[in-house]
Each structure stands twice: as C-alpha cells, then as structure tokens.
Amino acid sequence: MRLPERQLAVLEAASATDERTVAEIAAETDLKPETVAGAAFDLADEGLVEVGSVTDRTLALTDEGRRYVDEGLPETRLYRAGRDAGADADSVSMGAVIGEAALDGPEVDIALANFARKGYGSVDGGELSVDPDADPDDAEATALAALAEADADGESLDGDALDVDEAVIDRLDSRGLIAVGESVTRTVRLTDEGVDALMTGVEATETVGALTPELLASGEWRDAEFAAYNVEAEAETARGGRKHVLRRTADRVKDVLVGMGFQEMEGPHADADFWINDCLFMPQDHPARTHWDRFALDVDRMESISDELMARVESAHRDGWGDDGDGYHSPWSEEFAREVALRGHTTSLSMRYLSGVAGAELEPPQRYFSVEKVYRNDTLDPTHLLEFFQIEGWVMAEDLSVRDLMGTFEEFYRQFGITDIRFKPHYNPYTEPSFELFGEHPETGEEIEIGNSGVFREEVTGPLGVDCDVMAWGLALERLAMLTTGAEDIRDLHGTLADIEFLRDAEVSY
Template sequence: MRLPDSQLAVLEAASATEPTPVDRLADETELKPETVTRAAFDLRDDGLVTIAERTETTADPTDEAHDYLESGLPEVRLYRAAIEADADDAVELGQLIGAAGLEGPEVDIALANFARKGYGTIDSGSVTADPDADPDSDPEADALATLADGGSVDNDAIDADLLDQLERRDLIVRREHTVREITLTDDAVTALMEGIETAETVDRLTPEMLTSGEWVDVEFSEYNVEADAPSIEGGRKHILRQTADRAKDVLVGMGFQEMDGPHADADFWINDCLFMPQDHPARTHWDRFALDVPPIQGLPDQLVDRVESAHRDGVGEDGDGYHSPWDRDFAEAVALRGHTTSLSMRYLSGFAGADIEPPKRYFSVEKVYRNDTLDPTHLLEFFQIEGWVLAEDLSVRDLMGTFEEFYAQFGITDIKFKPHYNPYTEPSFELFGEHPTTGEIVEIGNSGLFRPEVLEPLGIEADVMAWGLALERLLMLMYGFEDIRDVHGTLCDLELLRETEVLH
C-alpha cells in the first residue's frame, strides 16, 4: 500500500485502542490541524480510520474579567468600601466611589449589581450595606476564577444561569467548536504491520509541470470536497455606517449641504449659544463629558457679549432672561459635544465661514457623547442626524413635511409628533416611530423652530427650523433591532451583523 506523507504520519501517530483528538495528532506529527483533518477524512474513505465528532463549549474570561480577578468585582469593592465606612447607616455614594477605586463605567456596573446580589441598598445617592453578606463567596467571582484556571463548562461544574449572567456582563466569551477523535481500524493495523510505502504526490498543477511534461508522471493528491474548511469572513462596511451614508445621500438629494466641526468644543458653542442656562441640570458633570484641557479662548467677543446679554436679560422689548449666573470661563471650557447643534451654531453665526443668506439648508451625520445610562436604546456615544433650514416664514408644517419626506426614503411612513419643551426652540416637538418587531413607540428625534434668544445674538433675521435625529433609532425602525448594543459597542453581535440583509 502506498499513501501520501500526511496520511501515513496520521496512521502512525493514531491508536487502535484510544480515540486521539486531531489537535494532539497535529502536535505529534507537526502538521497543521487542517492537514490532519483532511488526511483523516481521506483515510476514513479508505476504511483505515473512524472519526468520532462531538461539540465542545469553552468559556474564556475577557480582559475586563481578568482585571476584576486582580482587583475584585466593582460591586464587591463597593461593598467592602461601605463596610469599612460603617454603612450600617447610609453613606454618601460619592464618598464610597473614591474609596472603592471605581472609575468610569465601573461605577454603573457596581450600582447595577450591588442590590441584585443582596449586598445592600442604594437610595437617593446613599448606600446601606448588609453586614451579613459574604463577598468572599461571590458565585460570579468564583466562576471566573475557575474558568481562568482552565475549568471546563461541559461538566456542569458551573451553573448554566451563572454562565449566562457572566456572558451578559461581557465577562466571558463562549465558543463552540467541533472536536474530532481518530481511531485506527483493523485494516489500518494490518496495513501498518505489512508496511506502507510513501507516495510522492503533489497538490497543484503548475505552469512548469505543463511546459516540462512532468505532469504526466506525477501523482496528484485527491481532494475531499466535503471536508470542513476554515470559515473566512470578508470585511465590509458596518451597517450603521452604510445607513449614515444613505442618510447623507438623501439629505443631499433634498438640497442640503454638509457641516463638519470639532467633537470637543467650547461649552459656548455646545450650550450657551442655544440659550441653555449655565446652571441647567444637563450641563452638570452627570450629563456632559468635560475635558481637562486648556479652555478655548478664541471666541468672538461681540457674539459672546450678545449671548451673555440674552441669558441675563432676554431679547426684545418683552424679553426676559434667566437671571442666573453666567461665567465666561465656563463658556470657554471644553467638553465633548452632547449634540451636533454646536456645528449649527458655528455655521449660523458665520464663524465657520458659511454663506448664511437665506434660503439655506445644512446637515451633519456625526457622533455625539452623553453620560446616559446604558440600555437597549441608549449608549454613551451615538450618531445624530443634525439639520436646519434658514428661510423666511417657516412653520411647523414645513418642519413636519421635511421629516415625512426624509423618513419616506427609508420606507417609514407612520411618523408621529408630540409637542415638547426645549430651552432653544419654540414651538418644539418630538418624533416617534413604531418598532416593526415589538410594536413599541420609539422616540427617534427632537425638533423645533429656534427661539429669538438663539437667533438674534447670531444676527439671524429669518426663521430657522432645526432638528436632531438619532441614526441608531432609524436603524432600529428599518431592521427591527431590539437592542442597539447588538449593533455597535462592546456587546456588538458580529453574527447578527453578518447575517442581516442590507436594505436599499
């Protein structure tokens, strides 16, 4: 009997009494696992081996989990800090956050799991710890330690619900793969005892073989077209970026020009120009991401004076401002923009060099940043479809008609409107659409006509209607996604994105 080198190597390494996994055969033969697998299938077809297959699940701790294995789960650290602070009585949460060494998203993680695990209660910013709780036997921490030490998930050593919880927290990644084990048949044992010769084979036809005539005498390897092959996924544009590009195309087709500008900007452009009082709750550190960088001091002085006057005293004979504190240092402070309306202010003021003689239409589809609580419809950063129209005698009907035309391009024709309050627009209204899967009414944007307190300091004498629409919410209405975290972010479901058919 004559066999190719790879098949002979597999036969010599395999056993007739003990099933041998492909990975172990690859190590012993110094062949690639896929080469061993291909050789095994060929040998099986010749009746020389049997192949047993089973599915094995592994759960690997993520980088975040490894960090927690060293420092402790956030909720456990919060509990220990509360106990050390004698939190039988309520202790301010802010005091415990620093003592526990919690930073960034760890704070929300600790708050989400503290009460769930029975470590205590959190009420109105105060923490009370249960002194009878036992963080040393935290099931999630124990399971992570077991998995980090190479523990298996197939022998029921770790509860399935616990694994599900760890996966929801993005602390483990579960993978399924096929394990193949090879066993020699009696015919293979006989053949090995009688002796097997090595067959010199080639796996491809080359131009040199054709020109020399060598192809006549060589023996070509057989190919098993049913054998497993590695799955290779090609790269492609993310579905969210595809939808963003399509939104841009629609708006350009409606006569709009695109704006651009900085993601980190002075609070003056982000909020002050929008007649947002500086003591507004949305401008605290709980909602905005302030940056520890030098302030932007190149603001146009005359515009700053007019905006400050509008805040203090209002505009017009009957105007009335907020009569609240207004500080230029705060206006010059830099933060990540919470909406792309900062671009609208730059353009409408002429500061961005745009021609603002009416009529004009501008838009942007850019990322914004807000310190929101993560849930199926909210992320810390998302894309906003910003737009405004500068013209004479605009009305709410013009604004509603613009939305109906825009969303109709995406097959969405059941937009609903609800009156709303904004500090910078009057009248104002929110937009809603029906989710195609759940039937829930989902907020998809906010809009209105800019108030005189916004336009007069900018030197605008015509009307301006404006809006901010959520690109991710548009995606949910188009494709039926129920959790936007499946589409982008740390919990992104790659299989979902690969399988989703792009709509045109």
C-alpha cells in the same frame, strides 16, 4: 486500490472497533492534525471511514478572574474589611471600609452591587453594615479557586469534567471572570469497506497537492497525479474587511441629504458654551448645563467670539428679542459662555453657520446638514450612549411652516423605506413650534424616539442676524440604524459590547 500516502497513513491508523481522535492519529503518523482531518474527510467521501465529532464546553479564567483569584472578589474584600472594622455589630462609614478593602475605580461599584446581591449586608446613607452569618467563601469564590487550580497551565478546561454548578458558571461568565467556549474533537472509525480495502491491499501513490512554478517549468506536471480537491471539506471562514454599519448608514444619509439640495457643515467637537447653548436661548441655569450633564474641559476660555455678538445673545437672554420679547431674567456670565466643553449636540455648528462665523452665505434659501459625533452624560441603556452621531440639519427660507418641516422628514425617511413616522408636540427653549419624531422598530414593534425638531425662535435667529424663518432638527443616526438593520440594542452597533457577528452580517436596508 490506490490512495495518496497521507490517506493511506490515516486509513491504517484508524480502528474498526474504537473511535480514534484526529490528535491521536496525528501523533502516530507524524502528520499535522489539519492534514489528518483533510485526509479523513477524503476517506469518508470514499466510504472507507466515518468521521464523527464531539463538542465539549471549555472554561478559561479571564485576566480579571485570575486577578480576583489572587486578591479576592471585590465584594468579599469589602465584606471582610467591614467585619474587621466592626460593621457586624454597628454600621460604619462606607468610605472608610472601601479604603481598607483597597478597592479602586470600577471595583467599588462591582463590590457594592454584589455585596447587596449576595446578602453580605446593607448600605444605607453612606453607612455599611455586614451580616455576621454570611459566608464570604461562597459558590462563586469557590468555583474561581477550583478553576484556578485546574487551570494552572493557563489552558482551557473541559467544563463538563468540573464539578461546578451551572448557575455559578453563568454568573461568572456574565461578570466576565471566565470565558465559556466550545471545542470540537473529530473522531475517525473504519467502516466495513475500509476494513475490506486494507485486507485486499492498498497501494500508496505520490500525489501533488499544489501546482508549483517548478512543476510548470520542468514539465513534470504532465505526469503528476494531483490530489482531488474537495470543495465540500470544512474550512475556516475568511472574513474580509467591510465598512461599519454606522458608517454605511451615515454615508447613505449624506447621499440622501445632498440629493435633497443640502450642503455639509463641519466644526469643532470641543466648543464654547456660547455656541453650544447660549446661542440656542438655553438659560445658563438650565439643568442640562450643569456639570452633571456636560463634559467640561480644563482648557482656556474661547476668546475669539466677537463682543458684539456676545452682547446681542446676552441681551436676548436678559430681555428677550423684539417688541414682545421677554428674557429669562436669570443669571448670565460671559465667562461661563466662553468656557469650552464637548458639544452635546451639533446645533453648535448650525449657530456658527447661521451667524456667518463659519463663512456660510446667509441669503435665503439655504440648506445645511452634518452627521457628526456628540457627547452626553447619559445613562447607558439599549437606546442611549455617551457618544453618538447626530444628523443635524436646517433650512433657511421665507414663510416656512410645520408642514414644510414634516414634509422634509417624510421625504428623508422614505429614502430608507420608513413610511410610518409619527410626530408628537414637544417643548424646546429654542424652537417654537417643536415636535419629536418616532418610528416603529421592525423587530419589536416598539415605538422609539428618533429625533427632535422645530422652527427656531426669534431669540435664536435675531441675535445671529437672520431675519427669515429657519426650521431645524437633530436626528439620531444610531436609532435610524436600528430601524434599518433591526438591531434591538444600540450597544450592538459600536462600543465594547458590540455584536461582532451582527456587524459582519447586518445590511443597511433602504
């Protein structure tokens, strides 16, 4: 029998009685581990060896975990600072204890959440008390210390060899203090056929693994013996770049709307409150316009808004518009209207275009849209983000009705294979009538809100100089992507919690 040199070296290093690892054979033969693995699989195809694998769980401290090993867990530091401040006898100021514990930024929230979870004490009305019988050196802190001691060289550890409770490992993993992974160890054992081959004698042959320019130029390739190419051998998956699923969804949205006769709008992400809210007939004392819900910017006020347009919008707020109009009779400040914030919706673009400031032609009929990012101080959850993309659109024409608006949505979503859109009456300060749109999630069957819409009120269109109907909407691009890809959590699509495997494999269906 004749075998390539690398295969013969692996065959001779393998044992018929013991499983030897690829690393052991590589050290003995001075071959690279990947070369040994490739040769072993080739020998296995010939029936001369058996290749096995053992999967072990590995644990490694993250940078945050290492920091807490040195400084202590945030909740432990909070507990000890509280105890030192006498909170085991009487409650003390939480702020003072946080300062003594040297907690800063996100560590404060981490400390408070785990302080209560572990039963270290309680926080009530800004006062903190600690349980004198609590053990700050709990299982999580002890496990981190044990991992740090075993992980002195900064390498991954065999998780099965450490005496750490599974629940503790899961908790440390969920907190991002350790990284749990897997390592696969390949093993090689001689088969009876392999033993027979060695006993009868195996001759080494020189084989060529690659066809080089030198072989071609010299003509030696004619007499060379090439190594067999194993197309079934395991290989690392090559991941090419691809367009993000949200970008693909956005591109499809643009194609659909352009095909429906719309033109695209563009405009600033940071804009005056005048364009973001005042033109929309949103009262300046509306809860959505407080500092809790808007991202205000510390920049100069926008002075480029015309005084005439400002006066018309102010008049609509104070007195309404038209013969039957009735304004809010609430406080109005031109200074506030000129303040700059990150837009909470792209309707600010619609206001700019409808007013003619952006250069849009105002003669009906007109159709405009945008697919751009907006910013809201929402609570992160499976359907809400602080930054997301809004599909803005409006149609200007004579004698528009709700049926026109509903028909537009049905045609738009039909292009994505979505035919079960449902409409629910709703209230908006700027549209009448108004309704929300809902779609059914393809995986969970849950009904999720996907947009808001209506026909602009006279108090919106009148001050802008528009004297015909305008129907408008704001749809959520991410929620459309959830319907077309089956994603169950909007955070899987982008951000620090994005599911990379999902993004690699997800397709936009339509």
